[in-house]
Amino acid sequence: MNTSEDNGLTMSKTYKVAILPGDGTGPEVVVEGMKVIRAAAGKFGFSLETEDYDFGGDRYLATGEVLPDNAADELSAFDAIYLGAIGHPDVKPGILEKGILLRLRFELDQYINLRPVKLFPGVETPLANKTPEDIDYVVVRENTGGIYTGTGGISMKGTESEVAVQSMVYNRFQVERCLRYAFECCRRRHSAEKPWSGLSESDKQEGKIGQLTLCGKTNVLTYVYDLWERAFYEIAADYPDIKTDYCHVDATCMWMVKNPEWYDVIVTGNMFGDIITDLGAITQGGMGIAAGGNINPDGVSMFEPIGGSAPKYTGMGVINPMAAICSGAMLLRELGEAEAADAIEAAVAVVTGTKMQSMAAGRMGYSTSEVGDLVAGELA
Ligand code: IPM
Ligand code: MN
Numbered sequence: 053m054n055t056s057e058d059n060g061l062t063m064s065k066t067y068k069v070a071i072l073p074g075d076g077t078g079p080e081v082v083v084e085g086m087k088v089i090r091a092a093a094g095k096f097g098f099s100l101e102t103e104d105y106d107f108g109g110d111r112y113l114a115t116g117e118v119l120p121d122n123a124a125d126e127l128s129a130f131d132a133i134y135l136g137a138i139g140h141p142d143v144k145p146g147i148l149e150k151g152i153l154l155r156l157r158f159e160l161d162q163y164i165n166l167r168p169v170k171l172f173p174g175v176e177t178p179l180a181n182k183t184p185e186d187i188d189y190v191v192v193r194e195n196t197g198g199i200y201t202g203t204g205g206i207s208m209k210g211t212e213s214e215v216a217v218q219s220m221v222y223n224r225f226q227v228e229r230c231l232r233y234a235f236e237c238c239r240r241r242h243s244a245e246k247p248w249s250g251l252s253e254s255d256k257q258e259g260k261i262g263q264l265t266l267c268g269k270t271n272v273l274t275y276v277y278d279l280w281e282r283a284f285y286e287i288a289a290d291y292p293d294i295k296t297d298y299c300h301v302d303a304t305c306m307w308m309v310k311n312p313e314w315y316d317v318i319v320t321g322n323m324f325g326d327i328i329t330d331l332g333a334i335t336q337g338g339m340g341i342a343a344g345g346n347i348n349p350d351g352v353s354m355f356e357p358i359g360g361s362a363p364k365y366t367g368m369g370v371i372n373p374m375a376a377i378c379s380g381a382m383l384l385r386e387l388g389e390a391e392a393a394d395a396i397e398a399a400v401a402v403v404t405g406t407k408m409q410s411m412a413a414g415r416m417g418y419s420t421s422e423v424g425d426l427v428a429g430e431l432a
Contacts, residue, residue: 065098067387070130072354075108075148076361077371078136084373084424085134085380088399091428092384092392103130107152109140118151124159132383133160133354136376137361158196162346162354163226164233165193165325166382169312169332172341173405179309179335185249187335189315190241192234193325195346197226198276200322220276222321227283231266233349234319235291238262241317244293248316255295264288265297267304267320267328280321305331333358340372340411341404343379345386353386355379362413370414373423374400399430 071086073079086102093099105123112118127133138153139145156162171177171187179187204218242248242262251260266284268277281298288296299307301324307314308331320328333342339359346354357375365371377400385393403426409417416423 067098067100067131068129069100069102069383070127070133071102071104072107072133072135073104074136074138074152074361075110075140076137076363076366078108078138078361080136080367080369080371080420081357081373081376082134082136084420084427085376087424088377088396088427088431089134089380089384091431092389092396095395095431096389096392098389098392108138109143109148112143112148112151113140118147119155124156127156128160128352130352131387133352134380134383135354135356137357137359139361139363141363154200156354157346158201160346160348160352160354161196162348162351163194163196163229164347164349165195165322165329165344166237166347167191167193167325167329167332167342167344167358168378168382169308169315169329169336169342171336172401174408175337175341175404175411177335177337179312182312182335186313189312189332190237190317191325191329191332192230192237192317192319193329194222194226194230194320194322195325196322197222198322220273220321220323222276222279224279224283227280228287231280231284231287231319233347234264234317235287235294238264238294238317239291250313250316251295259293260295261293263295263297263316264291265299265304265315265318267299267301267318267324269301269324270298271300276321284319301328304328308332308335329358337411339375340413340416341374341378343375343377343382345379345382347386353383355383355386365413368414369419369421370416371420372411372413372416373420374404374411374427377424377427395431396427399427402430403427 073082138148168190171184173184199218199220202219202221206216208214247256248262268280270277270281342358344358357379381393381396407426
């Protein structure tokens with residue numbers, strides 16, 4: 053980030069953002085996200101310097117290279133990364149996902165995957181009788197460990213005796229830094245003046261302001277989630293203002309559907325986090341509006357809609373850019389531009405609440421770029 057002086061009176065900040073439009077509909081949604089980010093920048097007095105990178109399926113098919121070896125190094129010089137989507141119908145599943153998305157998450161040590169589950173006004177949820185007040189929590193997914201990076205392999209492949217192993221590995225350092233982030237995240241969401249609405253009177257009298265739920269599987273994964281659980285309660289001692297709660301992952305899924313209002317912040321390992329955030333996404337209106345951020349609190353973070361590249365809609369102007377727009381708000385929040393992020397989220401709420409017919413591709417009542425225009429227009 054540069055701070056430059058403008059005729060000696062005003063200071064304007066410039067953020068360097070790397071843009072990875074990616075595959076399928078990724079480029080279309082990123083254009084709308086940048087439209088909104090730039091509108092917010094104009095309003096709140098900062099600017100952006102962007103550089104595009106063509107990582108994705110087309111580049112791989114043309115060059116045979118998934119990701120240049122210096123990519124993470126080069127990207128770490130930016131203030132943030134804004135990603136569209138990775139996944140190409142002509143490339144075998146796994147190559148691009150592991151070779152680009154996961155590799156960047158790991159090499160840039162983006163150890164948190166932050167995924168808000170928030171029902172915006174006017175958005176249809178499949179959960180009966182639930183309103184935006186009920187569906188408003190955050191999942192803190194560990195993003196660099198677990199089964200995703202555990203050891204494994206396959207032997208005697210193709211024979212009757214073949215053996216496949218993929219192990220869930222966590223060390224205390226990974227677990228602790230994720231848990232601390234989650235406690236801090238919960239603190240940031242609330243204050244003594246504005247405690248989480250799900251707390252009881254007696255919780256509030258005890259000084260609690262929010263609730264952190266550890267989602268695990270301590271009844272079966274008695275090594276890995278035992279480590280998580282012990283670390284969780286040890287660290288909780290440093291956060292007397294946060295109410296702690298534990299839920300097995302299977303039960304978490306059930307309550308996310310039946311009583312989503314029970315949740316404030318959920319923290320969990322990589323694989324469970326992947327699964328429960330797709331469930332969370334559908335309860336908030338689907339992939340068209342589910343945003344996420346791969347966060348390295350001490351480095352460069354990467355923001356992306358959590359859905360895929362939706363290749364069948366490519367170039368049709370029907371894909372919903374809201375997930376990308378909300379990821380853009382998260383990007384600005386991480387850069388310290390909270391006011392701009394709040395303003396984008398408020399603009400999104402107006403557009404979902406009073407304009408759009410649906411969050412589904414092709415059924416929005418507007419084209420992709422019109423949705424971007426509407427949000428940008430609300431900001432102006
Ligand atoms: C996600 C995706 C990725 C993941 C895939 C594409 C590797 O499902 O971001 O949730 O499993 O993390
Ligand atoms: Mn996923």
